[in-house]
Amino acid sequence: MSVVAQLRDALSDIVDTTPEALEAARADASGHRSDGPPLAVVHARTVADVQATMRIATATKTPVVVRGAGTGLAGGANAGAGEIVLSTARMTRILEILPDDLLAVVEPGILNADLNAALASHGVWWAPDPASRAISTVGGNIATGAGGLLCAKYGVVRDAVLGVDLVLADGRLLRLGHRTVKGVTGLDLTSLVIGSEGTLGVIVGATLKLRRTVEGEICTLTASFPSVREAAVASACVTASGVQPAIMELMDGESLAAVHALLDLPAPAPGTAQLTIQTDGASAAADADRIAEVLRRAGGDVDVTHDLDEGERLLRIRRSMHAAMASLGTTLIEDVSVPRSALPAMFDEIARIEQAYGIRIPTVAHAGDGNLHPNFIVDGPEVPERIWEAAGELFRGALRLGGTLTGEHGVGTLKSRWLADELGDDQWELQRQIVRAFDPLGILNPGKVFARA
């Protein structure tokens, strides 16, 4: 019996082989696609569905690509020929909300935004905040380690997940982690699963660490600078001042112009770069005043608003970046991260590469935490080798500054060629061996993360 027939036999109507479903599973939000359609998409409703799928995959040695909402930006969930797609997007239940213990237990398919909508009435929230939060799943968020805008103040994903339920390649279910603030029983496999991009198992549940709703107002600042370097220096000054904004986003001239064009806003003066900053909590207004002072001394043209809607409108400009880039062509979005004080030096590096390669690299940055998203725009579906070379230089520049290849998007297919450069061969090999302990047959997301160029 074929793999698809076995899946149908076990799971009947949740096995989807319509051409639309197979085609959709070939690509994520990066715009890059696999080389061909997968075998089938299994729309799991329960942990048992996931286990049944994995048992068939193991028995038949068939590769499995786990997918949430497909909003990834590194090609990690792109499924190709001969592969089973295991979607957890329909597993959307919230199983527990315990505000006094600041924890919630959820299924992986719930969207970040839906989760926070449900948590709000309990006076709590879950901090991870990728730009795609309205349409991305908690499971995908955990699988990639996707961060977002709030990380400097409110932490990264590993700070916000206490436990993970994981179905192994052979279908066994493991419950990793704790429901307690503290817990050091054995090795921290929960952290190992966070950011593992579908290579260790299928996340079928998560115990999330919540925060209490932040009281007080939200203030939003924008500051314009004649050049991106001046904006980057100003953001470093804000960080050094010791005032902690909730959000501090930077857009360079190219990015700002592209988004303004997309949103039909008046064109900014050429080269104008912008910082968009939010403060929150009891000291929001005082913090905004101190930050405004720092920005003005750094040469910024500063506006401050205490109006929430106006603040959201201003942030929307930043959040429209990905759409603006996609409207220009196929984008290769980089995701380097550097220590915060190195942000100006990283922008110098980008300018150098632009000059050397005769290209533009529109760049936005989560300036509060040192994470940059430089965008390479190419015509057609293939990334030319010369652009890969420029991307390689960008990455090596980040490494020289004490940085990393990927701050939040993950390695997927688009960055696997550089993984060993950052980890070193010894660590790369050790990580591979750890993956083998979870997945001896190598059926979980093969060709991703640990594939070598």
Add this chain to the structure above:
Amino acid sequence: MSVVAQLRDALSDIVDTTPEALEAARADASGHRSDGPPLAVVHARTVADVQATMRIATATKTPVVVRGAGTGLAGGANAGAGEIVLSTARMTRILEILPDDLLAVVEPGILNADLNAALASHGVWWAPDPASRAISTVGGNIATGAGGLLCAKYGVVRDAVLGVDLVLADGRLLRLGHRTVKGVTGLDLTSLVIGSEGTLGVIVGATLKLRRTVEGEICTLTASFPSVREAAVASACVTASGVQPAIMELMDGESLAAVHALLDLPAPAPGTAQLTIQTDGASAAADADRIAEVLRRAGGDVDVTHDLDEGERLLRIRRSMHAAMASLGTTLIEDVSVPRSALPAMFDEIARIEQAYGIRIPTVAHAGDGNLHPNFIVDGPEVPERIWEAAGELFRGALRLGGTLTGEHGVGTLKSRWLADELGDDQWELQRQIVRAFDPLGILNPGKVFARA
């Protein structure tokens, strides 16, 4: 050539075989000892010393026990016959302090207190705060995942470590983790090493995530209750109120009486239990007032002081617990952790076990995070089987309440018999396989953590 001769040949005067050194390495602060003296203690000064030691250990298949200051409470650093002790206590340098990037790079032997003394003038601090912080090393803190008093507000160890330099069993050096706020390159091996208790490699350096010094005053509250259950309920009410204290410690009647006796303080009324709470930051005074109100409504006799020295004096009572217990006999310190709202139920469980076994179990708790330290006091060096049984019941009670075997002390030798009960056999076996990927010969801290009863 014997193992010791090989060590001397490679490392000369840092190889210590004096009877005092060998005897000291048999025990940690738990008071439990190994069955005999180890071969030698190597006092490593450099990463190269560690690598040389591990190469000899691998070549001769000799077990290695890594030690810091020996303040562990689970026997994890106790070295026995035929083993090399590798001490990193002399590797005490601070290599970098970068306040703008909120990070420091240190060697493992530096004491927590010395580190924070050095950081203070830069306006930053490192949050992990075990009760032993004045005498315990950062490396040991990371190796055990030791928490402390501040975890509910300021996080656990994995929230405070960005990277670890690790020497593998065969002497190779790996640099794990990042210097950036965000980083998701491959698997998070840094988190895997945190709390791994010397089973994965030797921590020879760490990149620490710092916090800015908390501004504002510190307020200290004490509240007395007629019984421990009332104190536990009151602490749960504080947590549920949404006010976040920096510290919230609970002492039961037995503990309070024992410490008062040790410190020559007037004896409290029999059964009196006490909460000691500190608030800090901009809203310290207002938070203290709100907490005092909650405690009074819960039936507490409440005192509040804004005086720092008086606050330290009050906390000293809590910090003297371990000395008070040690003065009564050999202690078996348990370390269960439960969701915060389950604290009163866990005290009921302890009372039930006291009754069933006809023993007293003096208990203190980090009530702010749900971590309890029940103490079994025994005569002589051996723990009777009946006490192990009572400890087993305690642990199963914690599990039933959604809790864990160890919140911060680690598994070591004293808790390994229950590890598989919490992890399940499948996860226990998987963790063993991961350890093997790091240490194929099984020479790193054998017989600890993953030893089965």
